[in-house]
Amino acid sequence: MATGRNGELLSLSGSRNPYPGTLGKIEPGAMADLLLVDGDPSKNLDFLHDPERNLRLIMKGGRIYKENV
Incomplete structure (x- = not known):
């Protein structure tokens, strides 16, 4: 976004x-760097207070570093 x-x-x-x-x-x-989050970044970024739970997928350069979907 x-x-x-x-x-x-x-x-x-x-x-x-x-x-x-x-x-x-x-x-x-x-080339893809993606963050898939449990929250709505257009409303607020409160979900970043608990990244272990709310960052569902982290991808950099097409490589997945974390996947909790």
């Missing part, structure tokens, strides 16, 4: 773009 537009902006930097793959999208072949 917060990085989709940033991915589009980085793609505008042409050859200086540090990321060769698709950014800001969830699709095969795209």
